[in-house]
Amino acid sequence: MGFLHQRRGLAPYLLLAPGMLWLAAFFLVPLGFLVYQSLQSGNIDFGYAFTWAWGNYWSAIKGYRGEFERSFEYAGLATVIALVVSYPVAYWIAFRGGRWKNLLLLFIVAPFFVTYLIRTLAWETILSDHGFVVRLLTDIHLVSPGGRVLATGTAVVAGITYNFLPFMALPLYVSLEQIDQSLVEAAGDLYASKWIAFLRVTFPLSLPGVVAGTLLTFIPAAGDFINAQLLGSPTSHMIGNVINSKFNELIDYPAAAAMSFILMAIILGMVLLYARAVGTEKLTG
Amino acid sequence: MTAVTPVADGAPATAEYDIRLIGLTKRFDDVVAVDNISLDIDRGHFFALLGPSGCGKTTTLRMIGGFEEPSEGRIELGGVDVARLPPYKRDVNTVFQSYALFPHLSIFENVAFGLKRRGIKGGDLRKRVGDALELVGLAGLDRRKPRQLSGGQQQRIALARALVNRPRVLLLDEPLGALDLKLRKEMQLELKRIQHEVGITFVHVTHDQEEAMTMADRIVIMNGGHIEQVGEPSELYEQPRTPFVAGFLGVSNLLSGTIVGDDRVKLQDGTEVRVPTAALAGRQGNVQIGVRPEKLRIGGGEENSLSGTVAESAYIGVSTQYILDTPAGPVTVYVQNDRLGAQVANGERLTLGWSPDCTFVVDAQEDT
Ligand SMILES: Nc1ncnc2c1ncn2[C@@H]1O[C@H](COP(=O)(O)OP(=O)(O)OP(=O)(O)O)[C@@H](O)[C@H]1O
Ligand SMILES: [Mg+2]
Numbered sequence: 001m002g003f004l005h006q007r008r009g010l011a012p013y014l015l016l017a018p019g020m021l022w023l024a025a026f027f028l029v030p031l032g033f034l035v036y037q038s039l040q041s042g043n044i045d046f047g048y049a050f051t052w053a054w055g056n057y058w059s060a061i062k063g064y065r066g067e068f069e070r071s072f073e074y075a076g077l078a079t080v081i082a083l084v085v086s087y088p089v090a091y092w093i094a095f096r097g098g099r100w101k102n103l104l105l106l107f108i109v110a111p112f113f114v115t116y117l118i119r120t121l122a123w124e125t126i127l128s129d130h131g132f133v134v135r136l137l138t139d140i141h142l143v144s145p146g147g148r149v150l151a152t153g154t155a156v157v158a159g160i161t162y163n164f165l166p167f168m169a170l171p172l173y174v175s176l177e178q179i180d181q182s183l184v185e186a187a188g189d190l191y192a193s194k195w196i197a198f199l200r201v202t203f204p205l206s207l208p209g210v211v212a213g214t215l216l217t218f219i220p221a222a223g224d225f226i227n228a229q230l231l232g233s234p235t236s237h238m239i240g241n242v243i244n245s246k247f248n249e250l251i252d253y254p255a256a257a258a259m260s261f262i263l264m265a266i267i268l269g270m271v272l273l274y275a276r277a278v279g280t281e282k283l284t285g
Numbered sequence: 286m287t288a289v290t291p292v293a294d295g296a297p298a299t300a301e302y303d304i305r306l307i308g309l310t311k312r313f314d315d316v317v318a319v320d321n322i323s324l325d326i327d328r329g330h331f332f333a334l335l336g337p338s339g340c341g342k343t344t345t346l347r348m349i350g351g352f353e354e355p356s357e358g359r360i361e362l363g364g365v366d367v368a369r370l371p372p373y374k375r376d377v378n379t380v381f382q383s384y385a386l387f388p389h390l391s392i393f394e395n396v397a398f399g400l401k402r403r404g405i406k407g408g409d410l411r412k413r414v415g416d417a418l419e420l421v422g423l424a425g426l427d428r429r430k431p432r433q434l435s436g437g438q439q440q441r442i443a444l445a446r447a448l449v450n451r452p453r454v455l456l457l458d459e460p461l462g463a464l465d466l467k468l469r470k471e472m473q474l475e476l477k478r479i480q481h482e483v484g485i486t487f488v489h490v491t492h493d494q495e496e497a498m499t500m501a502d503r504i505v506i507m508n509g510g511h512i513e514q515v516g517e518p519s520e521l522y523e524q525p526r527t528p529f530v531a532g533f534l535g536v537s538n539l540l541s542g543t544i545v546g547d548d549r550v551k552l553q554d555g556t557e558v559r560v561p562t563a564a565l566a567g568r569q570g571n572v573q574i575g576v577r578p579e580k581l582r583i584g585g586g587e588e589n590s591l592s593g594t595v596a597e598s599a600y601i602g603v604s605t606q607y608i609l610d611t612p613a614g615p616v617t618v619y620v621q622n623d624r625l626g627a628q629v630a631n632g633e634r635l636t637l638g639w640s641p642d643c644t645f646v647v648d649a650q651e652d653t
Contacts, residue, residue, distance in 0.1 A: 180383070180385065182381050182383055182385040183385050183387060183388075185352050185372070185379075185381070185385070186379070186381060186385040186386075186387070187387075187398070188351070188352075188371065188372040188373050189350060189351075189352075189372050189373070189377075189378055189379045189447075190373075190378070190398045190399035190402060190446070190447075190450070191373045191399050191402035191403055191450075192373055192398075192402050193371075193373055194371075196402065200398075201387060204389045205388070205389055
């Protein structure tokens with residue numbers, strides 16, 4: 001008897017073990033190493049040594065505050081635009097798609113069949129100074145004659161929005177699709193117009209999708225550097241660009257590690273605040 | 286028992302109809318779900334829409350509720366045609382088969398939903414929601430979420446959420462379908478009590494004939510998208526007017542024959558039976574006469590009689606069911622087991638008698 005109970009007590013831990021080991025090996029250990037490295041000083045020629053160099057953190061914040069702020073601004077803007085653009089699309093596919101649903105979903109993920117880099121390079125062409133987008137925007141006076149779109153913050157936000165759109169649209173679609181249509185009918189039966197029924201029933205029930213979509217878009221977008229590198233200019237660089245160049249070009253590992261750690265901490269803080277504001281219940285459905 | 290068939294034209298002109306359906310038709314692509322039905326539903330009645338699966342009950346109810354637009358016809362609510370109005374502009378509320386409670390809202394918010402849309406708030410709102418919860422016997426659960434309630438409780442909340450708005454008509458689509466038998470019986474009585482208490486017209490869809498018989502003041506029997514017959518439960522049982530109704534509500538013996546007089550029908554074997562004059566009004570030629578198994582008596586002494594041999598018998602406890610082969614066709618009879626050792630063996634000859642008053646007449650079978 002006692003033996004059986006003991007076995008049952010152990011089972012959950014045994015089942016958890018592989019996942020835990022995976023997390024430890026590929027997340028916790030590198031994370032610890034990141035912290036360790038972020039507190040080193042020295043240079044690539046003479047080697048780095050651990051010296052509790054907290055100064056790395058201060059200089060990262062002082063020297064690159066603008067890039068940090070821009071990362072969150074661009075990621076935030078792209079997330080909001082992606083949400084506003086994908087919600088009606090996901091809604092339409094979920095409720096009006098009929099037998100075309102799967103084909104329409106395929107269209108949404110279709111860009112994923114092309115690599116990230118190529119997709120972004122394609123945007124470079126689309127937004128180029130002599131491309132049709134700039135010509136059209138100039139014609140309707142949204143861009144002054146001789147003005148550009150490429151190498152601006154707008155281009156970076158557009159690129160991020162485009163690249164992360166499926167991460168927003170798919171969770172939205174899934175949560176909308178699950179909504180029982182009789183609930184919407186019940187709202188109509190209880191004197192709610194179509195719009196009120198949407199606000200009071202459909203939208204609240206789609207919140208798990210909104211939360212999942214915004215997190216899946218915002219988190220990678222805040223750390224992105226490809227879009228800013230290919231579509232932006234140095235004045236529209238994000239913190240990802242700085243980390244990339246510190247790490248790959250300047251070989252300044254401690255500075256890159258400190259910045260990565262700050263970025264991670266801020267994102268984590270924001271996610272926690274966000275989760276608190278919408279209620280954790282929404283995160284788990 | 287008099288055999289007066291109520292005639293629609295005879296209804297007083299002042300009768301108050303809550304709902305009038307006039308020539309209502311609904312076609313889906315290639316199916317005619319509801320086929321040109323006309324129906325008047327009186328104020329304050331408990332009305333049951335009864336019929337087999339797929340006969341168009343739900344579609345009819347959804348058209349009244351505004352969830353389905355009729356292909357043709359009118360729907361009058363209190364004298365006003367609402368057939369083209371959206372659901373939120375109709376003075377009806379629905380209890381959905383799946384309850385459709387809002388999972389993200391508390392019980393209070395669920396019940397308050399309709400009132401809030403109509404601008405009721407504050408103490409008035411709280412009082413009316415409280416009263417409604419009390420009416421269904423669930424006061425005090427207002428902070429729970431729907432998923433924290435049992436199926437039966439959810440059913441009551443769905444009822445409270447609809448009734449709290451005091452609609453002109455309450456529509457219920459198989460509201461008891463998901464409950465187990467015991468709870469179902471309980472809720473049948475409960476629903477009837479509530480309907481009595483609030484005095485609102487109930488239109489209750491069901492495919493369970495027993496449920497319709499116990500609950501409804503009036504029943505409409507539908508089949509294949511059209512109405513077979515409308516009437517009080519006893520009227521539909523005692524005087525079915527179509528073979529379908531005779532077979533759908535309980536067991537009946539149908540025997541083919543030909544009309545040979547004002548009140549006489551000659552069966553296939555030549556036996557003449559007497560039927561109520563009114564049952565033959567407007568009919569001629571071939572018909573079927575019907576009589577319920579419990580109306581048949583063994584032995585003579587009744588005006589109508591038939592003889593046959595026992596082909597099958599089944600002992601049910603309180604009674605025994607015999608199937609007799611008679612020259613006019615097979616006949617089922619229930620005999621009360623009021624004496625010991627009164628069983629009749631297979632192959633024995635029996636004479637059955639019944640009163641003309643207990644005889645009804647329906648259309649002849651089409652293939653004969
Ligand atoms: N949206 C629809 N599209 C196509 N056909 C439909 C639709 N809704 C109902 N029907 C058809 O209309 C007919 C009547 O359906 P309805 O749901 O009204 O039947 P019902 O009497 O409520 O049956 P049940 O007792 O099984 O609920 C059926 O043949 C059904 O297949
Ligand atoms: Mg139905």
